Amino acid sequence: MTVDASAPTGTPASAPSPVPALTERQEARRQRILRATQQLAARGGFDAVQMREVAELSEVALGTLYRYFPSKIHLLVATMQDQLEQLHDQLRRKPPISTDPGERVAETLMRTFKALQREPHLAEAMMRALTFADRSVSAEVDSVNxxxxxxxxxxxxxxxxxxxxxxxxxxxxxxxWHSTLITWLSGRASISQVKADIDTACTLVSQAAGAE
Amino acid sequence: MTVDASAPTGTPASAPSPVPALTERQEARRQRILRATQQLAARGGFDAVQMREVAELSEVALGTLYRYFPSKIHLLVATMQDQLEQLHDQLRRKPPISTDPGERVAETLMRTFKALQREPHLAEAMMRALTFADRSVSAEVDSVNxxxxxxxxxxxxxxxxxxxxxxxxxxxxxxxWHSTLITWLSGRASISQVKADIDTACTLVSQAAGAE
DNA sequence: CGCTAATCTAGAACAAGTTCCTACTCCGCC
DNA sequence: GGCGGAGTAGGAACTTGTTCTAGATTAGCG
Incomplete structure (x- = not known):
């Protein structure tokens, strides 16, 4: 359960300290693994992401998979980082248009929510991993946050x-956002309930921005 | 993973419909199981609650344990129900004293938080189970909520x-509350951060109660 | 009391995450 | 071009949640 600092776990684009800079083949492996994970997760969610299957689908040995991602949770959290970076890029290209800050936040989150709805199983897998993560994944979860x-x-x-x-x-x-998503993903809240919760929370942003 | 309606899963004090009313020995078994779970959880958290150990400690066969609680998650969520009921009783005896509604809520939650801090491992076990629960535990999680x-x-x-x-x-x-607790339990937020988050959210309650 | 169905015990068996081991291959370097 | 070590493949082995089976025990009832 301990994180091996020498393993190629972190994103290459982060700190220059213990990240040994992956070779081309290694970067390719890493991408294959992440793609395989997304594929399996999109099909059947958290349970469908089985380490043996990920290894097979990405044409990598099980031991290698564990060298890149020291646990299933690490793997799924890394997948979330990946997805979030894509999302952030998209949002930068098309920023929200509302005038009120809180509304812009709500708009952004609802847009993100719509994206998640397209692959609910993938969303479930990533969010379950994120909230189930223990201390050994702190750094990665923090990065997602x-x-x-x-x-x-x-x-x-x-x-x-x-x-x-x-x-x-x-x-x-x-x-x-996290908690209402989890509630939706486990079937205990409707989409409109999620929207309502986001809107309620976002009024805080409007107030904070208004009182500056 | 499917819940067997005939199994003695629910609290006996709930609906009179499919709960077959446990005999004395059965109720005793249930209590032994819950106590064993708390004990193990208090010692080492989620991972320390191992079904075989729970069975052994509560002097019940593994199969019986699964008849009472169809999964480890069910078991821990039931433990949380148990704890919450105790807590609710305590709070009823000593209600919060602040004058502002939002502050009373904050006070209540901070008092609960202090209680959780006394058994952080137990808290971790219960909260991890709660957020990791899938659809098969919806009913129980809803009840906790x-x-x-x-x-x-x-x-x-x-x-x-x-x-x-x-x-x-x-x-x-x-x-x-849920999300900040998880963050604290996995070591990514301090106690004062938890308090701050609760206070921030509680301002919403003050406003809502003020504008009635 | 004696019967029957439900429940319980003990333990094997299975599933998936994780670890470990051995031989093979690739990379950087002399 | 050859060497040494890191990285990888392939797969066995271990752990823990979950399921299943066969034989006691118990509860309820005529």
Missing amino acids: RLITDVIGDAIHAGRQLTRAELAAVRVVTHT | RLITDVIGDAIHAGRQLTRAELAAVRVVTHT
Whole structure:
């Protein structure tokens, strides 16, 4: 369960410290693994992502898979990082259009939610992994949280730093986002309920941004 | 993974429909199982709750354990129900004393948080189970959510029904509560951060109660 | 009391995540 | 071009949640 610092676990684009820079073949392997994971997850969710199958589908030995991603949770959290980066790019190209900051955040999250609805099984797999992650995945989960916070920060307004009050509001928004998503994914809330929860939380952002 | 309706899974004190009313020995077994679960969870958290050990410690065969609780997740969620009921009783005896509704909710949750801090491993086990639960545990998870909502509802003011706006606020509060707890339990947030998040979310309750 | 069905015990068996081992291959370097 | 070590393939082995089976025990009832 301990993370081996020498393993090629982190994203290559992060810190220059313990990341040994993957060779081309290694980067290709990593991509194959992530693609296989997405494929299996999209088909049957968390349970369908079986390490042996991921290994087989990505044409990599089981031991190699574990060298790249030290656990199933790490693998799925990395998949989420991957997806979030794509999403962030898309959102940068087409920013939300509302005038109120809170509404822009809500718009952004609803757009993200729509994207997740297209692959509900994949969403389920990633979110289950994210909330089930223990301390050994802290760094990766933190990175995911930072990505989401960035996405929301951009929606409030790209450029300036967020105020203290805005940051507090954003924290509650991300908590609500995660938790309401989980509730939806396990069939205990409707889509409109998710939307309502997001909207409620986003009023905090409007207030915080208005009172600056 | 399917719940067998004939199994003695539900709390005996609930609906009179499919619950066959446990005999004394059966109720004793159920209690032994729950106590063993708490004991193991308190020692080492989610991973330390191993079904074979629970069975052994509660002097019940493995098959019997599974008859009472169809999965480890069911078992831990039932443990949480148990704990929450105790908590609710305690809170009823000593209600929060603040004057503002939002502050009463915050006070209630912080008191609950302090209780959880006394057995962090147990808290971890229960919360991990709660968020990892899939559709087969919907009913039980819903019941837990209802309990928490009731606790918060009582804090707002026991007696009257909540308004629509209050309900929306309470939903965000519970989302924030769950998610910030998970963040704390996996070592990614400090205690004061948890408190701050709860306070932020609770301002929504103050507003909703003020605008009624 | 004696019967029958349900429940329980003990333990084997199975499934999937994880670890470990051995031989083979690739990479950087002399 | 050859060497040494890191990386990889292939697969056995181990762990723990879950299921299944066969033989006791118990509960309820005539």
